Amino acid sequence: MLAVDTLLICIGLFFLTVAAIGIVRLPDVFSRSHALSITDTLGTFFVLTGVAFYQGLTLADVKIMLILLALWHLNPVISHVILRAALRNGVRPWVKEKK
Amino acid sequence: MIQPLDSVIVHTLTRVITPVIQLFALYVLIHGHDSPGGGFQAGTLFAASVILPIIAFGIQGSLSVLERRAIILGGIGILLFAGIGLLPLILGGEFLNYGKLPIPGMEASARRHWGILGIEIGVTITVAATAVSIYYSLRERGEGEEK
Numbered sequence: 001m002l003a004v005d006t007l008l009i010c011i012g013l014f015f016l017t018v019a020a021i022g023i024v025r026l027p028d029v030f031s032r033s034h035a036l037s038i039t040d041t042l043g044t045f046f047v048l049t050g051v052a053f054y055q056g057l058t059l060a061d062v063k064i065m066l067i068l069l070a071l072w073h074l075n076p077v078i079s080h081v082i083l084r085a086a087l088r089n090g091v092r093p094w095v096k097e098k099k
Numbered sequence: 100m101i102q103p104l105d106s107v108i109v110h111t112l113t114r115v116i117t118p119v120i121q122l123f124a125l126y127v128l129i130h131g132h133d134s135p136g137g138g139f140q141a142g143t144l145f146a147a148s149v150i151l152p153i154i155a156f157g158i159q160g161s162l163s164v165l166e167r168r169a170i171i172l173g174g175i176g177i178l179l180f181a182g183i184g185l186l187p188l189i190l191g192g193e194f195l196n197y198g199k200l201p202i203p204g205m206e207a208s209a210r211r212h213w214g215i216l217g218i219e220i221g222v223t224i225t226v227a228a229t230a231v232s233i234y235y236s237l238r239e240r241g242e243g244e245e246k
Contacts, residue, residue: 070119073116074116077108077109080108081104081109
């Protein structure tokens with residue numbers, strides 16, 4: 001049982017690391033949000049599932065699932081609001097410069 | 100003028116999430132004795148559940164009655180706190196000594212439990228009302244530039 005939760009948390013940490021690298025490396029707000037919103041959702045899913053396995057079957061599992069449910073609904077909507085605000089305030093999406 | 104958001108996604112999520120926030124605030128308030136949480140956190144959650152519909156739907160679709168009266172509600176919360184705190188002082192105990200509360204037919208520990216819950220409710224009302232009125236003043240400041 002210990003191996004399963006360690007594995008899940010490590011997978012989640014991998015996705016969170018990818019999200020962090022994406023925020024630093026990608027050029028503009030749209031692609032950064034792409035890196036963040038997808039990997040952040042997956043990363044928190046794996047980390048919280050790992051924590052749920054670590055706990056064993058208790059009431060805390062239900063609360064963890066509720067956290068996941070809230071994150072999966074709130075995270076995309078907040079990304080949507082931020083990006084809409086950016087687009088309406090005149091941020092142009094980044095394109096590759098032609099040589 | 101602060102425009103309300105015209106996104107269907109945000110409106111739908113606001114409708115769904117606002118009662119959930121209020122339910123969670125009640126949970127945080129009632130379980131404040133034995134888990135993380137308490138009056139202040141529940142108050143901020145209640146304030147969020149009032150402010151979020153204002154941001155999403157604009158001032159017309161919200162509880163705009165609260166605009167001027169939120170700070171009165173804050174005073175009521177302080178009154179609840181201070182009243183429950185001062186009642187034991189009058190009856191010969193110390194300030195906030197809930198064991199001296201005049202609730203008939205109850206053990207001292209149960210009196211303490213209900214006394215703590217009472218002042219937590221007072222703190223919740225005060226924090227929620229103060230946060231909402233702070234939001235209203237900031238919003239007026241933003242709208243005053245046009246007038």
